[in-house]
Amino acid sequence: MPSRRSLWASIDGVTVILFILLMFLGWINIYASVYDQEHQNIFDTTQRYGKQLIWIGAALVLGFFILIVDSNFYVFFAWIIYGAVMLLLLLVLVFGTVVNGAKGWFMLGSFGFQPAEFAKFATALALASYMNVHGFKLQQFKSLLFVSIIIFLPALLILIQNDTGSALVFFSFVLVLYREGLSGIVLFFGTLLVALFVLTLVVSNLFLSILLLVAAQIVFYAVNARYKQYWIVPTIYAGSIFPFIIVNLASGSKFDWGDLITAGEILGTLIVVGYAFRKKLTQYLTVSFIFLGSLLFIISVDYVFYNVLVEHQQSRINELLGIHSDPLGAGYNVNQSKIAIGSGGFFGKGFLNGTQTKFDFVPEQDTDFIFCTVGEEWGFVGSLVVIGLFLALFYRLIWLAERQKSGFSRIYGYSVVVILFFHFMVNIGMTIGIMPVIGIPLPFFSYGGSSLWSFTILLFIFIRLDASRYEKF
Amino acid sequence: MDTFSKRKYYVLAIFFGIGIIYLVKLFSLQVISSKYKESATNNVLREIIQYPARGLIYDRNGELMVINKPAYDLLVTPRELEHFDTIAFCNLAEISKEELIAGIKKAKDYSTYKPSTLVKQIPPESFAFLQEKLYKFKGFHVQLRTLREYTHPAAAHVLGYVSEVNESDITKDEYYKSGDYIGASGIEKTYEKQLRGIKGIEKQLVDVHNRIQGSYNEGAEDIPAQIGTDLVTTLDAALQHYAEALFVNKKGSVVAIEPSTGEVLALVSAPTYDPGLLVGRVRGTNYNILLEDETKPLFNRALQAKYPPGSTFKIINSLIGLQTGAINTYTRFTCNGKGSTPIRCTHSHGGSANVVEGIRESCNPFMWNAFRSVINLERKPADGFKKWREYVESFGIGTIVSSDFAHALPGDLPTIEMYNKWYGEGHWNALTVRSLAIGQGELGITPLQMANVGAIVANRGYYYPPHLVREVKGDTVSSMFKVKKYTKIDPENFEPIIEGMRELIANKLTAVAGVPGVEMCGKTGTVQNNGADHSVFTAFAPIISPKIAIFVYVENSGWGASYAAPMASLMVEKYLNDTIATSRKPIEKRMLEANMINPGQ
Numbered sequence A: 001m002p003s004r005r006s007l008w009a010s011i012d013g014v015t016v017i018l019f020i021l022l023m024f025l026g027w028i029n030i031y032a033s034v035y036d037q038e039h040q041n042i043f044d045t046t047q048r049y050g051k052q053l054i055w056i057g058a059a060l061v062l063g064f065f066i067l068i069v070d071s072n073f074y075v076f077f078a079w080i081i082y083g084a085v086m087l088l089l090l091l092v093l094v095f096g097t098v099v100n101g102a103k104g105w106f107m108l109g110s111f112g113f114q115p116a117e118f119a120k121f122a123t124a125l126a127l128a129s130y131m132n133v134h135g136f137k138l139q140q141f142k143s144l145l146f147v148s149i150i151i152f153l154p155a156l157l158i159l160i161q162n163d164t165g166s167a168l169v170f171f172s173f174v175l176v177l178y179r180e181g182l183s184g185i186v187l188f189f190g191t192l193l194v195a196l197f198v199l200t201l202v203v204s205n206l207f208l209s210i211l212l213l214v215a216a217q218i219v220f221y222a223v224n225a226r227y228k229q230y231w232i233v234p235t236i237y238a239g240s241i242f243p244f245i246i247v248n249l250a251s252g253s254k255f256d257w258g259d260l261i262t263a264g265e266i267l268g269t270l271i272v273v274g275y276a277f278r279k280k281l282t283q284y285l286t287v288s289f290i291f292l293g294s295l296l297f298i299i300s301v302d303y304v305f306y307n308v309l310v311e312h313q314q315s316r317i318n319e320l321l322g323i324h325s326d327p328l329g330a331g332y333n334v335n336q337s338k339i340a341i342g343s344g345g346f347f348g349k350g351f352l353n354g355t356q357t358k359f360d361f362v363p364e365q366d367t368d369f370i371f372c373t374v375g376e377e378w379g380f381v382g383s384l385v386v387i388g389l390f391l392a393l394f395y396r397l398i399w400l401a402e403r404q405k406s407g408f409s410r411i412y413g414y415s416v417v418v419i420l421f422f423h424f425m426v427n428i429g430m431t432i433g434i435m436p437v438i439g440i441p442l443p444f445f446s447y448g449g450s451s452l453w454s455f456t457i458l459l460f461i462f463i464r465l466d467a468s469r470y471e472k473f
Numbered sequence B: 001m002d003t004f005s006k007r008k009y010y011v012l013a014i015f016f017g018i019g020i021i022y023l024v025k026l027f028s029l030q031v032i033s034s035k036y037k038e039s040a041t042n043n044v045l046r047e048i049i050q051y052p053a054r055g056l057i058y059d060r061n062g063e064l065m066v067i068n069k070p071a072y073d074l075l076v077t078p079r080e081l082e083h084f085d086t087i088a089f090c091n092l093a094e095i096s097k098e099e100l101i102a103g104i105k106k107a108k109d110y111s112t113y114k115p116s117t118l119v120k121q122i123p124p125e126s127f128a129f130l131q132e133k134l135y136k137f138k139g140f141h142v143q144l145r146t147l148r149e150y151t152h153p154a155a156a157h158v159l160g161y162v163s164e165v166n167e168s169d170i171t172k173d174e175y176y177k178s179g180d181y182i183g184a185s186g187i188e189k190t191y192e193k194q195l196r197g198i199k200g201i202e203k204q205l206v207d208v209h210n211r212i213q214g215s216y217n218e219g220a221e222d223i224p225a226q227i228g229t230d231l232v233t234t235l236d237a238a239l240q241h242y243a244e245a246l247f248v249n250k251k252g253s254v255v256a257i258e259p260s261t262g263e264v265l266a267l268v269s270a271p272t273y274d275p276g277l278l279v280g281r282v283r284g285t286n287y288n289i290l291l292e293d294e295t296k297p298l299f300n301r302a303l304q305a306k307y308p309p310g311s312t313f314k315i316i317n318s319l320i321g322l323q324t325g326a327i328n329t330y331t332r333f334t335c336n337g338k339g340s341t342p343i344r345c346t347h348s349h350g351g352s353a354n355v356v357e358g359i360r361e362s363c364n365p366f367m368w369n370a371f372r373s374v375i376n377l378e379r380k381p382a383d384g385f386k387k388w389r390e391y392v393e394s395f396g397i398g399t400i401v402s403s404d405f406a407h408a409l410p411g412d413l414p415t416i417e418m419y420n421k422w423y424g425e426g427h428w429n430a431l432t433v434r435s436l437a438i439g440q441g442e443l444g445i446t447p448l449q450m451a452n453v454g455a456i457v458a459n460r461g462y463y464y465p466p467h468l469v470r471e472v473k474g475d476t477v478s479s480m481f482k483v484k485k486y487t488k489i490d491p492e493n494f495e496p497i498i499e500g501m502r503e504l505i506a507n508k509l510t511a512v513a514g515v516p517g518v519e520m521c522g523k524t525g526t527v528q529n530n531g532a533d534h535s536v537f538t539a540f541a542p543i544i545s546p547k548i549a550i551f552v553y554v555e556n557s558g559w560g561a562s563y564a565a566p567m568a569s570l571m572v573e574k575y576l577n578d579t580i581a582t583s584r585k586p587i588e589k590r591m592l593e594a595n596m597i598n599p600g601q
C-alpha cells in the first residue's frame, strides 16, 4: 500500500487542472446565459448559476472521496456496481419520474437522480473487469457476445426510458473495443452502415440502388482482377434486372423504379451467390453478402424511417442531413444556435453581452446549448480555447491510459475518454449544425448536478487508478 | 504484451480530426460568414402586450354610452438605452428631466431588459409628433392602450370606472400584471371579465434602429388579443340624463325600475360627477378632488345610503297587517290628529281611518295601531317582531338580493338580538319600537331597495332582482335575473294599498305630481332629521300593467310633496310620455333650478 503522501504526489495534476478549468468556464457561461440584472449576485443559490456552484463544490468533494478510496475497491466491486446500476435502471422504469419526456429520474423531493448517468462508469468498470481476464481474446465469439451484452444491456434499458441521447453514448465503447483488438472491419462496417443510412434518406432510392450496383461491379472486379470470366457477374445482374424493367414498362410504370431495380439486384445477387459457391470463388461470396446486406439494410432503413419513426424524429434526422431547409420548422433550434455562435465573430461580444443566448432565442441555453454562449460571448477565440481544452484532456487521458500496466486501468481509461469524446462530439456538433439535435450535455460544462457528478465519478476513478498504476491487480 | 498499442494513434486521429473539423466549421461560422451576424442584429426580441379594447356599453335602446379612445404609453427598456439628448427627449415626451431620471431609475430597478412604462396615456395628438421623432432614441417605444370615453357625462355611479390594478388585484388573479387596467367600480367592476377581453402577446423582432422587423417565429408563439364583449345596460339614457339634470344641486338619489323585468331604468346618486374625470392622466388628481369634496360625490347613495324610509315604509307595514290578519279592510283606528298618542298624526282628516285612508292620509295613529296589532299577534312581543321582520325581509330589505351591483349594501333592519341588547330580553314591546311603524328609528334602507318595494307593489307581490345589464353580447345574461322572487304577501292584499296610493295622487297631489294621461300611484314621506327633513316619494305607473316604479330621495329639502313627488312625477312623465306637458313646465323649471346644497344661490 502506498502512503497517503505518495498517493497525492502520484495524482495526475494536469487532468485535475483541466477538469477544474472546464467546470469553471462552464459555470461562468451558465451565469452569462441566465444572467439578468434582477439577479446579479453570482452566488445567488435561487438561480441556476448559484446552484451549479453548489454542485461544483459537491463534485470536488465527491472527487476527493473517490481519490481516498483504495483503488482495489473499484476493481473488486466493478461487477457489484454494474449490477446495482442495472437494477436501478430497471427500477426507474417502474418507479421513475418523467422529465423531458424520458422516464429516467428518481425524484427525492426537489432532488433528482438519474441512474442513466451512472450507467456510464458502471459499464466502463464492468467492461474493464471482464476484458482484463488473463487470456481474454476479443476475437472469440463468446467474448464478443459478452462484451456486447455488457455494453448494450444498459443502452437498451436507457432506450426504453425514452432517453435516446444517453443510450447512443454507449456506441462510443466500440472505440475502446477497437483499441483492445476489435477488427478494423467492424469499424469499416459501422462506417458503411452510417453512410448507407444517410444516403437512403438523402438521395432517391433509384439513384442509390444504381450507385450500389455500380460500386458492387467495381468491387467484384477489383477483388479478383485476374479472373478471366469477369463479365459473367455483370451479365447475371443485367439479366436479372432486365425483366423487371420490361414488366414495369409494360404496366405503364405502375411500380416504383427504385424498388424494382433493387428487387432485380437482390435476384441477381442470389444468382451470383450460387455461381460463386459452385466455382468456389470466396471473394465473390464475401462481396455478394456485403452487397446483399447493404440492399436489405437500405430497404429496412427506408421502412423504419417512414413507417416506424414519428414525425418529429423524422424531421430531426432530416434536419441533420439538410433535407429540409426550414428555418422556422424543425431546424429552428439549430438555426438559432448557429446565429448565436455566428454572431460572436472572432473575439465575441464580451462577457454578459450576448443577446442571442438571452431572451430565449436559443433553447436549453444553459444545458444542451451552453456552447452557444461560449460562441456568442467569447467568439472564435473562446470556441478555440474550449475545444482546445477538451482535446488536451482527451490527449492527456489517452496518454495516461497507455501508460497503465494493468489492462483494467487502460480499458477503463479508454472508456472514460471515449465517453467524454462522444458527448463533446455530439453536443458541440449539434450546436454548429453538423450533428443531430440529441440532448446530451457537454461534460463539466452544462448546467445540472446529475451529469456533472457522473462525469466527475467517471474521471476521478480513472485518476485514482492511474495514481496507483505501479500496484498490481 | 500489448499488440494493439499503435491503435492509439488512430483513436487520437479521430479525436483531433473531429476537433479540427469543428474548428474549421466554427471559423467559417464566426469569422468568414457574415450571414449569421446580420441575422443576429435583427434578433432583438420584444414581447409586445396586445391590450384589447374593452367592450362597449349601450343603453337599453342601443344608444352608445361608453366607448374607447386610443392612448399611448411610452415605454423604456433600460438595457437598450444609449446616450441621448435628454433635453430634446424631455421636450418630446413632455416630461421634466427629474421625471425622466426617476422613471429610468425605477425601470432599472424593475428590470433592465423588460420594458417599463415611463409616460402613461399620451393622448393621440401628442403621440403623432412623438412617433415621428422617437426613432432617434434607442430603448424607447410606445404601446397602444385604450381608455374609456363617455358619450355623455352621465351615469358615473352605474358605469363605474377603470383603474390600474393594485397589488391585491395581481395577487388575486394572475391574469393581471402591473400596469393593467381593471374595472374598479360599477358595471366596469361587475362585468370586468366580459368587458376586459383577453390580453394577447406579440413577439416581435426589432432591429438596432428600433424598427420592427417582423414577427418572431412567424407569429407561432403569438397570442392574439381578444376584444372585450359589449354590454347592453338596462338604463334608459334619456331618463338617466333627465334624472341627473333634475338632481343638479341636490343631494339624494333616484332609482327607477321596470317592474315586469327588474331592469333598472335610471339610477342616480347626487351629487354625481362626470365619469370622464376619472380617465387617463388626470384620473389621480381628479379622484382626490372628488374624494375630498364635502358633498361626497364618490359615495353611491343609491346603493349604500342607509336612509330611514319614513312614511313610504307604511306601505309595507299595512301589507303585513293585512296579510297576518292583524287588520282587514274594515278595520278602523281612531285618529285624534295632533293629539294622538303615542304618535301624533301630521295631518287632520276626520276622526278615524281604514287602511286605504291610512295610506292616503299617511295616518300615523292608524299605522301605529296596525303595527302594534302585528307585534301583539304573538304572546311575546319578540315573537311578533320576529314574524314582522320575516315579512319585511321578504321585500329584499336588510339583505342583499344577488345581482350585478358592485357595491350594494344590505342596509339596516333591526334584529331581536339588537333590541334585547339595548333594552334587555323581555323588556321591550311594540311601544318601545314604535318608530318602526312610521318608517323611522333603526331602519336604514337603500334607495335601490325602496325602489324595488315600488316594483313589488306594482307587481302585486313579487319582483325580479333589480339589475343593470340586460345583455352580454354573444352570451346569455345571468339567469338569476329571470327568477321571480315572491314576498310573503298575497296579491289581493295589495289592492287597498294601491287604492290609497292612487287616491293620494288623484285627490291630493294632482297639482304637483299628477302626470297628464297617466294614472300614477304614489306615497310620500317626510323623514325627520337633525337638519331639514328629507323629502321622499315612491311611486309606480300606470296603475294597470305598470311600466315604471320609482323612488326619489331628496336630502334636506322638506316634506315629501315639496320636491321628491314632483321630481318623481316628472321622470315618470318623461319616461311614459316622452315630453313634459306645457302645463307642467313651471314645476319642471322650479325643480331643475332648485338648489338644496347651497340654497342661497
Ligand SMILES: [Zn+2]
Binding pocket: B335, B336, B337, B345, B346, B347, B349, B353, B361, B362, B363, B364, B365, B366
Ligand atoms: Zn291620522
